[in-house]
Amino acid sequence: MEDKILLAHGSGGKLSHDLLKNTLLRLFDNPLLSKLDDSAVFDFSGRLAFTTDSYVVTPIFFPGGDIGKLAVCGTVNDLSMAGATPLYLSLSLIIEEGFPMADLENILLSILKATEDAAVKIIAGDTKVVHRGNADKIFINTSGVGLVPNGLEISSCNARVGDKIILSGTIGEHGIALLGQREGLRFEPPLQSDCAPLNSLVNEMIEVSKNIHCLRDPTRGGLASALNEFAESSNVGIRIDEEAIPIQSAVQAVCELMGFDPLHIANEGKLVALVVPQDADKVLARMRQNRYGEQARIIGEVVPEHPRKVVMKTPLGTSRILDMLTGELLPRIC
Amino acid sequence: MEDKILLAHGSGGKLSHDLLKNTLLRLFDNPLLSKLDDSAVFDFSGRLAFTTDSYVVTPIFFPGGDIGKLAVCGTVNDLSMAGATPLYLSLSLIIEEGFPMADLENILLSILKATEDAAVKIIAGDTKVVHRGNADKIFINTSGVGLVPNGLEISSCNARVGDKIILSGTIGEHGIALLGQREGLRFEPPLQSDCAPLNSLVNEMIEVSKNIHCLRDPTRGGLASALNEFAESSNVGIRIDEEAIPIQSAVQAVCELMGFDPLHIANEGKLVALVVPQDADKVLARMRQNRYGEQARIIGEVVPEHPRKVVMKTPLGTSRILDMLTGELLPRIC
Numbered sequence: 281m282e283d284k285i286l287l288a289h290g291s292g293g294k295l296s297h298d299l300l301k302n303t304l305l306r307l308f309d310n311p312l313l314s315k316l317d318d319s320a321v322f323d324f325s326g327r328l329a330f331t332t333d334s335y336v337v338t339p340i341f342f343p344g345g346d347i348g349k350l351a352v353c354g355t356v357n358d359l360s361m362a363g364a365t366p367l368y369l370s371l372s373l374i375i376e377e378g379f380p381m382a383d384l385e386n387i388l389l390s391i392l393k394a395t396e397d398a399a400v401k402i403i404a405g406d407t408k409v410v411h412r413g414n415a416d417k418i419f420i421n422t423s424g425v426g427l428v429p430n431g432l433e434i435s436s437c438n439a440r441v442g443d444k445i446i447l448s449g450t451i452g453e454h455g456i457a458l459l460g461q462r463e464g465l466r467f468e469p470p471l472q473s474d475c476a477p478l479n480s481l482v483n484e485m486i487e488v489s490k491n492i493h494c495l496r497d498p499t500r501g502g503l504a505s506a507l508n509e510f511a512e513s514s515n516v517g518i519r520i521d522e523e524a525i526p527i528q529s530a531v532q533a534v535c536e537l538m539g540f541d542p543l544h545i546a547n548e549g550k551l552v553a554l555v556v557p558q559d560a561d562k563v564l565a566r567m568r569q570n571r572y573g574e575q576a577r578i579i580g581e582v583v584p585e586h587p588r589k590v591v592m593k594t595p596l597g598t599s600r601i602l603d604m605l606t607g608e609l610l611p612r613i614c
Numbered sequence: 615m616e617d618k619i620l621l622a623h624g625s626g627g628k629l630s631h632d633l634l635k636n637t638l639l640r641l642f643d644n645p646l647l648s649k650l651d652d653s654a655v656f657d658f659s660g661r662l663a664f665t666t667d668s669y670v671v672t673p674i675f676f677p678g679g680d681i682g683k684l685a686v687c688g689t690v691n692d693l694s695m696a697g698a699t700p701l702y703l704s705l706s707l708i709i710e711e712g713f714p715m716a717d718l719e720n721i722l723l724s725i726l727k728a729t730e731d732a733a734v735k736i737i738a739g740d741t742k743v744v745h746r747g748n749a750d751k752i753f754i755n756t757s758g759v760g761l762v763p764n765g766l767e768i769s770s771c772n773a774r775v776g777d778k779i780i781l782s783g784t785i786g787e788h789g790i791a792l793l794g795q796r797e798g799l800r801f802e803p804p805l806q807s808d809c810a811p812l813n814s815l816v817n818e819m820i821e822v823s824k825n826i827h828c829l830r831d832p833t834r835g836g837l838a839s840a841l842n843e844f845a846e847s848s849n850v851g852i853r854i855d856e857e858a859i860p861i862q863s864a865v866q867a868v869c870e871l872m873g874f875d876p877l878h879i880a881n882e883g884k885l886v887a888l889v890v891p892q893d894a895d896k897v898l899a900r901m902r903q904n905r906y907g908e909q910a911r912i913i914g915e916v917v918p919e920h921p922r923k924v925v926m927k928t929p930l931g932t933s934r935i936l937d938m939l940t941g942e943l944l945p946r947i948c
Contacts, residue, residue, distance in 0.1 A: 286942070287942040287945045288940070288941050288942040290834075290942070290945070291834060291835060291939055291941070291942040291943070291945075292833065292834025292835030292836075292839055292880070292939065293834070293835045293839055293878070293938045293939025293940055293941070293942070294937075294938045294939065294940045295940070295941075295942075296834070296835070297839075297843075297938060315769055315770065315771060315847075316770060316843065316847060317695070317696060317768075317769050317770055318665060318691070318692035318693075318695035318696060318829075318830060318831070319663035319664060319665040319692050319693050319695065319696035319698060319760070320663070320664050320665070321661055321662065321663050321664075321696050321698070321762055322661070322662055322664075323660070323661055323662070324658055324659070324660070324661075324662040325658070325659040325660075326657070326658070326659070327655055327656070327657055327658075328655065328656055328657070328658040328662075328759075329653035329654070329655050330653060330654050330655075330656075330702060330704065330737065330738055330759060331652060331653040331654070331704070331738050332704035332705070332706045332738050332739065332740055332755065332757055333706065333740045334706040334707075334708050334740055334742050334753075334755055335742075336708060336742045336744050336748075336749075338748075357652070358652035358653050359652075359653050361651070361652035361653065362651060362652060362653035362655050364653060364655070368664065370664065370665070370666035370757050371666070372666045372667065372668040372755055372757075373668075374668050374670055374708075374753055403664065404664055404665050404666050404757075405666065406666055406667045406668055408668050408669075408670045408946075408948075409945070410670050410750065410945070410946060411945060411946070413747075414670075414672075414749070414750040414946075415670075415748070415749050415750065415753070416744060416748035416749065419668075419708055419742075419749070419753065421666065421668055421706055421755035421757075423666055423704050423706075423738075423755075423757035425662075425664060425759065426653070428655055434651075435649055435651050436649065436650060436651055437649060495652075496652060497652070499626060500624075500625060500626025500627070500630070501625060501626030501627045501630070502626075505626055505627055505631075509631075509650065513649075513650060544627070546626070603628075604627045604628045604631060605625055605626065605627025605628065606622070606627055606628045606629070607622050607625065607627070607629075608620070608621040608622040608624070608625040608627070608629075609625070611621045611624070611625075611743070611744070611745060612624075612742075612744055612745070612748075614742075
């Protein structure tokens with residue numbers, strides 16, 4: 281077996297076939313994938329959620345994860361944010377010629393572990409290889425399908441005045457952990473990406489309330505962009521309390537040092553939910569029992585004032601408008 | 615509006631949002647996509663086909679198409695090869711910083727036209743931007759879902775002894791058109807990629823016969839690799855007649871000149887079908903009425919001899935084993 285990826289691994293011929301049989305199928309074997317047809321076919325009945333994301337994160341191995349774990353968790357989370365139970369993923373690799381086979385194996389093992397954690401299966405895939413210098417190591421696309429339970433109407437345009445805004449935990453770890461890795465910063469205690477599959481958390485939330493109006497995992501653009509999207513799509517005002525937002529001290533320190541707003545930093549294992557006020561406490565209580573929601577708290581509410589704007593009350597008692605991220609703080613964070 | 619893609623177009627913040635609203639949504643507006651949620655949600659009941667492919671073709675504009683048209687047709691065809699009616703696609707872009715906005719617009723217009731031709735809608739998407747030099751212009755992933763009619767059992771493992779092998783038309787145009795573009799070759803008449811959506815052709819084939827056992831669009835690896843995959847997956851022998859395989863003279867000439875086997879060259883608008891013998895003639899007749907099957911013909915059959923091998927009778931009356939492509943003839947053909 282070759283120890284580096286060759287162009288011929290993307291040829292559709294013998295080496296492609298060998299890579300598929302000896303590596304991908306060995307790890308991800310299941311009846312749908314192993315037929316090796318152009319499409320996977322399965323029976324489905326109900327409300328189907330469908331999503332896609334390409335992952336170009338750099339570095340590809342980072343504290344708390346790697347591009348493989350991220351590619352599974354990111355797409356699982358996008359399905360979860362529709363309230364869906366994730367079922368199946370596709371996995372499409374774009375690999376730079378010369379990429380070490382050992383790194384590919386490690387990424388695939390990480391993908392396997394993440395799919396097991398999230399209880400999803402990979403049933404379709406594709407591998408392309410480009411010349412050295414025509415891509416940076418490896419890019420991964422995962423698309424996914426899931427089943428949305430009946431009775432849910434979760435959408436960024438469904439925010440209603442009075443909804444409580446629940447944040448599942450501390451913000452900014454993914455972005456700052458990546459920045460730290462790139463810049464050679466050391467954190468004590470070590471700072472890790474929060475990269476995690478949120479489907480179990482969402483599943484438990486919808487067990488206790490069908491009245492969750494909006495859900496989003498604040499990745500690129502951070503919490504501020506997610507809240508602005510809710511405000512704009514639903515034509516409502518959003519008011520949050522800065523003091524209520526939990527932030528790890530290392531994240532806070534780096535943001536102060538570098539002039540970043542932690543509300544603009546990417547997360548990969550957090551969610552923000554807008555919930556009818558009468559259900560907010562029971563949703564919150566249930567979230568705190570899940571390992572990914574232990575630090576959940578209410579950080580604000582939807583208000584009739586200032587439609588399409590997010591306003592944050594500062595610890596000084598003043599208020600400021602919280603904008604979407606402009607420019608680019610940290611390229612290739614996901 | 616910027617005239618080049620900036621890193622901030624992939625930030626998840628304001629410029630991402632503007633690109634999405636002003637360009638992508640303007641072109642692809644539909645109720646599922648325009649909600650801008652993390653997943654698209656729709657009702658589905660039946661047998662679902664799911665597939666993915668990433669496209670890294672170079673050059674991105676080529677005779678007969680571009681990376682956008684290819685990305686739609688390729689995934690539409692992968693769904694069609696399961697017998698499915700393609701319904702919805704996702705569209706995920708990885709763009710190099712500095713990529714001309716005008717080229718992006720042209721690619722997106724081409725995607726729009728191809729989705730209209732194939733009667734599919736784009737309902738989910740993602741855009742990533744990487745630093746200059748970290749990708750080669752643009753890579754596109756499309757994933758897709760489709761509905762498989764009842765009564766079909768199409769799979770590469772379903773070939774049966776006696777099945778007739780039908781090829782929908784001339785082979786090798788896509789690969790040789792790209793090679794010509796890269797090498798500055800001129801063809802008279804001009805040679806174009808065969809890039810085309812095959813869903814209408816497949817739809818008409820299954821109208822006249824439910825006894826189609828295998829279907830494949832012979833892309834990377836060419837017709838030889840597709841037939842070898844059928845032989846291996848179904849544990850049968852395949853015998854074809856070289857003289858029956860239609861090849862344009864320009865493709866034949868370039869292959870002879872460069873020592874390529876046209877059966878190893880990629881196609882993007884052809885299919886090969888294995889059909890029970892009693893239905894072969896009526897399937898063939900129907901195919902010839904479709905613009906993408908006018909030159910369809912029977913090129914061979916499934917035989918009990920030499921299981922897992924493809925044997926080709928040459929015009930000299932001799933036979934040779936037709937192997938999968940080894941090595942890589944033409945990198946980044948799709």
